[in-house]
Amino acid sequence: MTSINVRVDGASYSDDVEPRTLLVHYLREQLGKVGTVVGCDTSNCGACTVHLDGNAVKSCTVFAVQADGSEVTTIEGVGSADALHPVQKAFHEMHGLQCGFCTPGMIMASIDLLQENPSPSETEIREGIEGNLCRCTGYQNIVRAVQQAAGELSGSAGQA
Numbered sequence: 001m002t003s004i005n006v007r008v009d010g011a012s013y014s015d016d017v018e019p020r021t022l023l024v025h026y027l028r029e030q031l032g033k034v035g036t037v038v039g040c041d042t043s044n045c046g047a048c049t050v051h052l053d054g055n056a057v058k059s060c061t062v063f064a065v066q067a068d069g070s071e072v073t074t075i076e077g078v079g080s081a082d083a084l085h086p087v088q089k090a091f092h093e094m095h096g097l098q099c100g101f102c103t104p105g106m107i108m109a110s111i112d113l114l115q116e117n118p119s120p121s122e123t124e125i126r127e128g129i130e131g132n133l134c135r136c137t138g139y140q141n142i143v144r145a146v147q148q149a150a151g152e153l154s155g156s157a158g159q160a
């Protein structure tokens, strides 16, 4: 076992983990953060995407010990039921989901995309979320949701 100290969704945790424990399994099984989901065993689907020190990562490709000393944000640390994050609100309003399984990862990837590129073109949005697979929507409404969120975020930035 190895001791790690990590902040997750604004709270501090000190835990013992096996060196082989994946970050996604630590989040789900030790911290109960089941909003982050596992959609594959090939590092392919992106459903497990979280932010590690502000950057989107597939949490099934990171060992929990690699998060030692870091800040992790999961979908559970983004917005709230009463105050959705603009990207969550846009996915809701633009019907950017059907079954919803890909949605936590899509939203975390989209937030990262918009932090790096606040005004992405449609092509840049598609490239930005290409690591995240959706088998329901055909992606069109996901792209529209990211476009709407970009508009809202740049509008609120302009007002600040």
Ligand code: FES
Pocket: 037, 038, 039, 040, 041, 042, 043, 044, 045, 046, 047, 048, 049, 058, 059, 060, 061
């Ligand atoms: S669970 Fe599919 S990429 Fe992580």
Ligand code: FES
Pocket: 096, 097, 098, 099, 100, 101, 102, 103, 133, 134, 135, 136, 137
């Ligand atoms: S909404 Fe079902 S996988 Fe994307």
